[in-house]
């Protein structure tokens with residue numbers, strides 16, 4: 634079962650904030666940008682902001698903040714372009730919804746690498762998975778949202794490269810059978826290469842997120858924190874939330890990748906980098922030394 638450990642989170646540095654940083658509240662995703670090849674037509678400076686969203690934020694941070702951990706995964710644009718091939722369907726590389734399971738003994742037995750996405754309900758998980766799969770025609774990848782229905786694990790196959798699992802969203806009152814399903818999956822899935830735990834960047838770390846972090850730690854999983862909706866919060870607020878996440882990673886975790894990934898599924902910021910990281914951790918992308 635989850636352990637609830639009360640934790641005090643202390644912000645290490647106060648961000649140097651510009652006074653009038655506004656939030657962007659656009660709720661339309663920009664489909665032109667869903668492909669890196671399309672995005673790559675924009676001027677390099679703009680493209681870098683989209684690919685590495687932290688670069689745009691770091692100028693607001695005090696020099697006392699150690700920024701190196703935010704930039705550990707720094708693939709070249711060529712690597713990002715190669716990674717995108719895994720998210721682009723073709724005759725030989727089918728990307729499709731595969732199956733759903735409500736219990737682990739219904740989960741498909743697969744040997745290929747797997748990654749899973751977990752997070753509180755409303756954290757932006759379905760929207761992010763849709764953004765990751767935006768190069769696949771709508772009809773093929775169905776990221777279903779059925780509030781009130783049985784919570785299921787949804788499996789998507791990405792050719793022979795890997796499987797992506799959309800785990801049901803959790804909340805404070807997760808029923809026991811649901812908790813058992815998630816825990817059993819995380820604890821027993823041998824082909825699971827990485828767990829992506831989503832945190833809402835517009836509201837910051839919540840109690841349920843900390844419980845999920847404790848669970849990943851307890852199972853000794855390699856996992857990554859993904860900060861969603863970075864377009865939604867005011868930048869000062871977003872930075873505070875990011876630093877809080879960073880503090881928790883640095884001082885309270887062992888299995889978490891030190892770099893949190895920042896994404897906006899509406900603007901595609903950080904989405905290409907995340908695609909590249911997934912291709913990398915599933916063993917599909919040999920990164921060229923830069």
Ligand code: GDP
Pocket residue numbers: 658659660752753754755756757758759760761778802861862863864865896897898899900
């Ligand atoms: P889920 O319950 O975790 O699958 O959450 P959803 O993907 O359904 O997202 C919950 C709400 O957040 C929806 O209203 C989405 O439109 C919104 N949302 C998701 N991602 C983003 C984002 O990147 N930016 C903004 N501004 N809103 C988002």
